[in-house]
Amino acid sequence: MKIAVIAKTRLPIAEPFRGGLESFTHSLCKEYIRLGHEITLFAHVDSDPELNIKGFYGQEYRMDDHFEIYENDEYLSILKFIEENEFDVVHNNSTHELPIIWGVKASIPVVTTLHTPPISKLKAAITICSGAENLHFVIPSKSFEATWRPYLNRGSKLIYNGVDLDKWPMIRNRREYLFWFGRIVLAKGLDIALDAAHEMGIPLKFAGPVDDKKYFDEQIKPRIRIKDTYLGHLQQSDLHAHMSGATVMVNAVRWEEPFGLTNIEAMSSGVPVAGFDRGAFRELINIDSGATADQRNIKSLIKAIETAIPLESNKVRLHAEKFSLTKMAKRYISYFEELL
Structure with a gap:
């Protein structure tokens, strides 16, 4: 099958990944x-x-105050290229509205995986266009499907995200510190994870790009204690190596996360997860692989962490295998074949 995959073009699809969308x-x-x-x-x-990249812009316009104009032209160039070449299907993973609008008149199926909550332009495009016969939508979790349901005129397909289990083999062999990784922004709740670790008297190791410097300087730096360690923005192999001594991976998000690949990456490594009942979190774990905080506060999060600490790594890994990359990719291919 010949597949045109449209990415969100603002950031490179390369390690170290800026976020889950790039990794996915x-x-x-x-x-x-x-x-x-x-x-x-x-x-x-x-x-x-x-990955057989076809790129239209590099860095030359991306810091421009009017980059949105260039970005629109970039997506128009992408869609023109797809029209002029023979593809069987388009798999759209961008968060831009133009592939949706263009898809109404496309001659091949356009399958969009929704990675972000309903936001102005994308929500508007989907509300208006999603009844088109060759537009199709994939949602990565049941909770996220409920979020998007009011704007989808023809429903959606549920396909859970997956990770490369070979890239994240079971490695946990000690219980020395709590672990957190992701984009360092308020919504991801690193400050909450630090507060919980300090109340428990357990060091926290954390990693990720500083996407909100003000938040980092005002909320994170003052919280870091001697035993805590900021590891920087790491390659996935380096993240995996730090799983060896992790007692629990903490998820303290402040938003309704559509999926949460970090949870599966940790569990695949044998590290149980503890987190708030927000977004898809409860769908991703079972009693053998993690624990959910009943309330969205530090006391409840600590209780969940305490529940997760003794969980057996082999059982944690076994549960993670339900979310394999191969299973996910085969489900997408089967869906494409069904549409064709």
Whole structure:
């Protein structure tokens, strides 16, 4: 099958990944290729060249105050290229509205995986256009499907995200510190994780890009104690290595997260997770792999962490295997074949 994959073009689809969307797109494209399919990935020009990248802009316009104008032209160029070349299906992973609007008149199925909550332009485009016969939508969790349901005129397909289990083998062999990783922004709740760790008297190791410097300087830096460690923005292999001594991976998000790949990556490594009952979190764990805080406060989070600490790594890993990259990719391919 010949698949046109549209990425969110603002950031490279390459390690170290800026966030879950970049990681998802990269791993799924690699799996499409491994399964024998031909892909073209429309993405930032600095993305992984192994993914057959077709990029229209590099960094030259991305810091421009009027980048949105250039971004619109970029997506128009992408869609024109797809029209002029023979693809079987479009898998849209961007958060831009133009692939949705264009998809109404496209001659091939356009499948969009929804990665972000209903936001102004994307929500508007989907509300108006989603009744079109060749527009199709995939949602990564049941909770997120409920969020998008009012705006989808023809329903959606549920396909859970997955991770490369070979890239995240079971490694946990000690219980020395709590672990947190992700984009360092208020919504991800790193400050809450630090407060919980301090109340428990357990060190916290954390990693990720500082996407909100004000939040980092005002809320994170003052909280860091001698035993806490900021590891920086790491490659996935380095993140995995730090799982060896993690007692629990803490998830303290302040928003309704559509999925949460970090939870599966931790569990695949044998590290149980503890977190707030927000977004898809409860869908991703069971009693053998993690614990959910009943309330959205530190006391409840600590109780969940305490419940998760003694969980057996082999059982944690076993549960994570339900969310494999191969299973996810095959479900997408089966869906594409059904549409064709």
